[in-house]
Amino acid sequence: MLFRYLFILLILLPIKAFALIEVDITRGNLNPLPVAVSPLDIDKNSKDNFKKILKKENLGVEISTIVENNLKQSGLFNPLNKEAFLQEPDIANLKPRFEDWNLIKAQALVTGKVTFIDEKLRVEFRLWDVLAGKEMMALAFTTVPSNWRRVGHIITDKVYERLTGEKGYFDTRIIYISEEGPKTNRIKKLAIMDQDGFNNKFLTLGNELVLTPRFSPTNQMVTYLSYFRNLPRVYLLDIETGMQEVVGDFPGMTFAPRFSPDGKKIIMSFAKDGNSDIYTMNLENRIVERISNHPSIDTSPSYSPDGKYITFNSDRSGYQQIYVMSSNGKNVKRISFGNGLYGTPVWSPRGDLIAFTKLHKGKFYIGVMRTDGTGERLLTENFYQEAPSWSPNGRILIFYRETKTNSKGEGFSAKLWSIDLTGYNEKMVETETDASDPSWSSLLSN
Amino acid sequence: MNLSKTLKNGFLILVACSVLTACATKKSSEKMGQLQGDVYTGSDSVKYLASGVPDRVFFATNEIVLTTASRETLRKQATWLRKNSDINVVLEGHADERGTREYNLALGERRANSAKDYLMTYGISSDRISVLSYGKEKPIDSGSNPLAWSKNRRSVTVKAN
Numbered sequence: 348m349l350f351r352y353l354f355i356l357l358i359l360l361p362i363k364a365f366a367l368i369e370v371d372i373t374r375g376n377l378n379p380l381p382v383a384v385s386p387l388d389i390d391k392n393s394k395d396n397f398k399k400i401l402k403k404e405n406l407g408v409e410i411s412t413i414v415e416n417n418l419k420q421s422g423l424f425n426p427l428n429k430e431a432f433l434q435e436p437d438i439a440n441l442k443p444r445f446e447d448w449n450l451i452k453a454q455a456l457v458t459g460k461v462t463f464i465d466e467k468l469r470v471e472f473r474l475w476d477v478l479a480g481k482e483m484m485a486l487a488f489t490t491v492p493s494n495w496r497r498v499g500h501i502i503t504d505k506v507y508e509r510l511t512g513e514k515g516y517f518d519t520r521i522i523y524i525s526e527e528g529p530k531t532n533r534i535k536k537l538a539i540m541d542q543d544g545f546n547n548k549f550l551t552l553g554n555e556l557v558l559t560p561r562f563s564p565t566n567q568m569v570t571y572l573s574y575f576r577n578l579p580r581v582y583l584l585d586i587e588t589g590m591q592e593v594v595g596d597f598p599g600m601t602f603a604p605r606f607s608p609d610g611k612k613i614i615m616s617f618a619k620d621g622n623s624d625i626y627t628m629n630l631e632n633r634i635v636e637r638i639s640n641h642p643s644i645d646t647s648p649s650y651s652p653d654g655k656y657i658t659f660n661s662d663r664s665g666y667q668q669i670y671v672m673s674s675n676g677k678n679v680k681r682i683s684f685g686n687g688l689y690g691t692p693v694w695s696p697r698g699d700l701i702a703f704t705k706l707h708k709g710k711f712y713i714g715v716m717r718t719d720g721t722g723e724r725l726l727t728e729n730f731y732q733e734a735p736s737w738s739p740n741g742r743i744l745i746f747y748r749e750t751k752t753n754s755k756g757e758g759f760s761a762k763l764w765s766i767d768l769t770g771y772n773e774k775m776v777e778t779e780t781d782a783s784d785p786s787w788s789s790l791l792s793n
Numbered sequence: 794m795n796l797s798k799t800l801k802n803g804f805l806i807l808v809a810c811s812v813l814t815a816c817a818t819k820k821s822s823e824k825m826g827q828l829q830g831d832v833y834t835g836s837d838s839v840k841y842l843a844s845g846v847p848d849r850v851f852f853a854t855n856e857i858v859l860t861t862a863s864r865e866t867l868r869k870q871a872t873w874l875r876k877n878s879d880i881n882v883v884l885e886g887h888a889d890e891r892g893t894r895e896y897n898l899a900l901g902e903r904r905a906n907s908a909k910d911y912l913m914t915y916g917i918s919s920d921r922i923s924v925l926s927y928g929k930e931k932p933i934d935s936g937s938n939p940l941a942w943s944k945n946r947r948s949v950t951v952k953a954n
Contacts, residue, residue, distance in 0.1 A: 529935065530932060530935035531931070531932055531933065531934075531935050532931075533930070556927075556930060558894065558930070559894065559895065572898075577925060579898070579925070579926065599902075599924075600898070600902055600925075600926055602895060602898050602899075603895040603898070616895070616899065618898070618899055618902040618926065620906055621857070621902060621903040621906030621907065621910075622903075623899040623902065623903075644896060644899040644900065644903065646895045646896055646898075646899050647893070647895045647896065660893075660896060662896075666855070667892075667893075667896055688892075690892075690893035690895070690896050691893050691895065704893050706891070706892070706893075709891075730937070731890065731891075733893045733894065734893070734894065749890070751937040752935055752936055752937045754936075756934065756935035756936040756937075756941065757935070759935060784894070
């Protein structure tokens with residue numbers, strides 16, 4: 348049901364080739380770019396129609412607020428207070444008075460217009476370089492009105508891409524585990540929400556324990572661990588239809604599932620007689636292959652984006668460490684050699700880094716290293732945190748953090764957090780309930 | 794001479810330290826007494842399958858090795874299982890919260906199998922024993938301290954029928 352809407356994207360004007368303002372996202376950004384997001388202009392007729400359909404007073408303002416919040420959350424932009432704006436939205440969209448926007452120190456300006464046409468929502472927007480007094484981009488979208496939040500996210504993606512030179516990550520979803528109840532008796536449900544926390548939906552009822560959901564690169568499927576009938580097994584769930592099935596026919600616990608980059612295989616661990624090894628199952632022909640074969644615990648496998656390699660953690664050295672091997676299980680090589688234990692390696696979608704959890708001297712760290720193990724960088728330290736998942740552009744990690752309880756064992760909570768690859772912009776991701784095991788989807792529209 | 798003097802002084806200092814430590818930790822000495830190394834040896838949370846047959850064994854951090862006390866508990870369980878041949882059991886393996894979720898699932902499975910293997914050496918058929926790992930998902934003690942963690946690193950024998 349999430350994907351039934353046909354999304355039409357029309358490019359109005361070609362993007363001009365000369366780069367004007369630019370945001371460097373490779374370093375921690377302590378001076379976010381001041382940007383003005385003008386409320387999108389809306390005519391009275393359209394306003395009334397959307398009010399009727401969507402119960403939103405002014406859809407132009409609503410969509411621009413989404414853009415504004417997204418840009419602010421990224422930490423790279425500083426959206427300016429709308430009250431300081433001197434120009435009305437309709438005129439600004441036609442031709443901004445750049446000196447007015449310059450006056451309030453805006454370097455970039457987003458304007459646009461919302462109309463109701465043939466029962467559809469049409470949104471056009473423009474991105475302006477205030478200092479150069481030039482239009483940088485102009486696009487228009489037509490879609491069903493109920494898609495209005497996605498329009499806000501897509502506009503942000505376009506603005507982000509134009510200004511940073513990298514793909515955005517705003518038109519995406521997070522699948523995660525919703526948690527409620529006391530620490531000794533947690534009720535866990537599979538849940539999905541937009542990247543900004545809106546449109547939250549529960550996908551299971553909480554009757555059985557569920558863990559570690561992961562998105563398919565195609566976004567329609569999710570793989571996760573369920574204790575249905577007290578048999579911990581890897582499941583495959585179609586978000587669109589709600590259909591689910593057990594992956595493979597294993598005589599024991601399967602866990603730690605992830606998709607291969609082409610979405611055709613699921614890689615996971617299978618535990619039997621005290622030994623966990625890594626297996627794949629091809630979703631088309633159901634063929635199961637054993638990838639690792641070692642008496643130690645081999646788990647948390649993750650493919651490189653080209654599908655040629657697998658990173659995983661193993662305690663074959665005596666302690667949990669990170670390894671890389673070819674996708675056929677050959678050429679196993681340990682890559683983590685720092686002090687402490689290393690787990691949950693996840694290959695970056697850009698291919699150059701592996702994110703991990705590290706446990707050292709009673710503290711948990713989220714960090715990244717190159718795929719040969721060099722260049723280890725710890726991004727954040729806490730009492731307990733683990734399970735990083737990459738944003739589709741490989742710039743942000745989302746993970747979960749659990750609190751230390753007090754002397755009476757009270758005060759437990761689990762929340763999602765995100766941090767930039769630079770180590771800056773660490774923040775809690777708001778969720779309706781406690782939350783863990785986040786997995787970031789790829790961009791929904793491309 | 795000099796050396797022995799130094800050693801002697803050092804020893805005195807050590808003794809003084811241990812006395813001080815003992816004083817400082819007197820309040821929690823009861824709790825500390827429930828740990829041997831970092832394996833739980835107390836009886837908090839322990840239930841009984843039958844009179845004198847404890848239902849669980851405890852493990853050291855990141856370990857699957859059975860302690861002497863654990864082996865004794867499992868021998869009692871084996872005797873009880875031999876007497877009650879119609880009863881099947883599930884061994885539920887658990888880990889503490891100080892590890893990554895997926896690794897802990899594997900560790901819980903290993904711990905339960907460690908207990909299973911021992912029961913089998915006392916003649917209990919593997920057909921009667923199934924294994925279920927919960928990793929760090931079902932702590933018995935919600936505390937965030939070494940004692941709570943030691944209670945949570947366990948394999949619990951549960952009647953299946």
